[in-house]
Amino acid sequence: MKNSKVSIQFLGATQTVTGSKHLLKTPELNILVDCGLFQGIKSLRLKNREDLPVNVKEIDVVIITHAHLDHCGYIPVLVKNGFKGQFLMTPPTRDLVEIILRDSAKIQEEDARKATDEGYTKHTPAKPLYTEDDVEKALNQFEIRHDEIWVHLSENISFQFLKNGHILGSAFIEMKCFGKKIVFSGDIGRKNSDLLAPPTIIEDADYLIMESTYGDRLHPENNPIDDLEETILSTIEKGGNLVIPSFAVGRAQEIMYLVNQLKEQKRIPNIPVYLDSPMGADATEIFLNHPNWHKLSSQETYLVSKHITIIRDFHDTFKVLKTKESKIIIAASGMLTGGRVLTYLKEYGPLHDNTILLVGYQGEGTRGRALKEGLKEVKLHGKYVDIFAEIKNIDSMSGHADQKEMLDWIKAFRKNPKKIFLVHGEPQAQDVFRVKIQDEIGSEVIIPELNQEFILD
Numbered sequence: 001m002k003n004s005k006v007s008i009q010f011l012g013a014t015q016t017v018t019g020s021k022h023l024l025k026t027p028e029l030n031i032l033v034d035c036g037l038f039q040g041i042k043s044l045r046l047k048n049r050e051d052l053p054v055n056v057k058e059i060d061v062v063i064i065t066h067a068h069l070d071h072c073g074y075i076p077v078l079v080k081n082g083f084k085g086q087f088l089m090t091p092p093t094r095d096l097v098e099i100i101l102r103d104s105a106k107i108q109e110e111d112a113r114k115a116t117d118e119g120y121t122k123h124t125p126a127k128p129l130y131t132e133d134d135v136e137k138a139l140n141q142f143e144i145r146h147d148e149i150w151v152h153l154s155e156n157i158s159f160q161f162l163k164n165g166h167i168l169g170s171a172f173i174e175m176k177c178f179g180k181k182i183v184f185s186g187d188i189g190r191k192n193s194d195l196l197a198p199p200t201i202i203e204d205a206d207y208l209i210m211e212s213t214y215g216d217r218l219h220p221e222n223n224p225i226d227d228l229e230e231t232i233l234s235t236i237e238k239g240g241n242l243v244i245p246s247f248a249v250g251r252a253q254e255i256m257y258l259v260n261q262l263k264e265q266k267r268i269p270n271i272p273v274y275l276d277s278p279m280g281a282d283a284t285e286i287f288l289n290h291p292n293w294h295k296l297s298s299q300e301t302y303l304v305s306k307h308i309t310i311i312r313d314f315h316d317t318f319k320v321l322k323t324k325e326s327k328i329i330i331a332a333s334g335m336l337t338g339g340r341v342l343t344y345l346k347e348y349g350p351l352h353d354n355t356i357l358l359v360g361y362q363g364e365g366t367r368g369r370a371l372k373e374g375l376k377e378v379k380l381h382g383k384y385v386d387i388f389a390e391i392k393n394i395d396s397m398s399g400h401a402d403q404k405e406m407l408d409w410i411k412a413f414r415k416n417p418k419k420i421f422l423v424h425g426e427p428q429a430q431d432v433f434r435v436k437i438q439d440e441i442g443s444e445v446i447i448p449e450l451n452q453e454f455i456l457d
């Protein structure tokens, strides 16, 4: 009988939430699902510089679930290291990945310059992980595939993208591979998003490779718009400013939509709102260009960008800082690991009247996590800064399904998966979720370690 051995090796997002890379090895093709960057604490970031335990030239094709850096940010490195195949992704993902990678290259180049200037590097000059030129080269290998259409990859392998409600363009990958059904969840979205359709219900899977970010938590059932209203009003009452660190892609657009809804319904006064991110501005346009990928009608779509001043040039950040009236500022990055939000944190963080609103997952080792846990000082551009601003957190705005939503999604399968591999979660969340799945669903659950490989028999 012909060889039909299929195995999967986990090259990232093992017991952590970044660096998603899952390599499916088959007799016909070697397929990499997601090509993400490690982020957060230094020991993780250093992994981006290590060689993969596989020969990159032996990877035939890469499929990307969505445009967050921890799922696509390693693409230029793969190309630099000799990957010649295609990167397959949905149309909005393709557009978003392009701006995310260009931005990421700029940050890598700036960091390398800073390291050289300030002398904290072993290499002189310091080498960026990749440059804008590397991104440009990688773009030539991008190919779009629409959702709900089976893509034939080889004689015994085909897959389809199915919307999963996490960010614009994000999708599950449902794969038929040598008679087995393998499903990759990517990051799973929420059932009741204002902007995106709920995650697609999958019929069945033999193997499920599943995220577990909130495996140990339930999001509050509050309506996010009410929580946001309350935060905006209390900040205005104090006469302060509201800073919302946010991924510029997806999440920023959702916040803008909610803020504008509050304004239209006259639930908040008409104070200035700034999106300080050139990338966020481009992401907003992409939102408008893909109407089939979100729930908003054409009349509602205008609420994404109405009443918002977009700051592209970083000189204008300082003009915003000079204005005295209460305002709302949305700026990246979402976990305060870098980007323009740090300028606002430095200026507004030390003052009591301001509010910093955390709306997404705050990974280990990030400033966002430190603030969420109540730390009153953070290190910014080499100096410690006291934080007296009020730190608020709206979990109801999360872009990730919580424990119950994830369990409900699996329970809707007509047949339980034979094996579930948990990825993209911190150890505590994964362990709680593993027990829950075993108790309520009964599937075998595996929590892989970095570079571990499993035969799918």
Ligand SMILES: [Zn+2]
Pocket (backbone or CB within 6 Å): 066, 068, 166, 187
């Ligand atoms: Zn994501």
